[in-house]
Amino acid sequence: GQQVMQIPQYQHVQEGEDFTTYCNSSTTLSNIQWYKQRPGGHPVFLIQLVKSGEVKKQKRLTFQFGEAKKNSSLHITATQTTDVGTYFCAGENAGGTSYGKLTFGQGTILTVHP
């Protein structure tokens, strides 16, 4: 079945440093979504990428979708303590009848030291 691998599992940074998490799928995706989960909270939708090579920005966050639609990345510039949490990618398999079925990566836990 489809597998989505996310690295690194943990990332500790000093406030102001940059952060990147990478997501790789074993199969071609129709789209990829990114979620953030604060400690003790629930996942919250950040963004969705659909097109091959797509790049989207949200303030200090930059999201990319690979040309082959099998990988993606999230980059945070100049981290702040409010960025603390777990970042998940979630991919939907291309083709078939996988309506809305997301396969989540294991997540990257980000801690930011002030």
Next chain:
Amino acid sequence: NAGVTQTPKFQVLKTGQSMTLQCAQDMNHEYMSWYRQDPGMGLRLIHYSVGAGITDQGEVPNGYNVSRSTTEDFPLRLLSAAPSQTSVYFCASSYSPDRGAEQYFGPGTRLTVT
């Protein structure tokens, strides 16, 4: 709108007991799903529904049953609880089963099976 609500927030069961985790949404979403979250494993799909009267299995369905008699409600039943079902359970919903609809998550139910 209350969004996606889940009850209870916490539950302790003994091995062999059964119970139902409740999930409701007031956004008229067609698609609803149940995930479990375990440390280092991301979110894994248990069961999902693309509309009232329609359910299907996800990645880890064994030991769980679901039904969808109304658009609003999607309860998850544990038939005979086992320690391996200790986890945090999230219910999610989205506007439609079409590809790429962002998912809205409930606050979660933390379940411990002793």
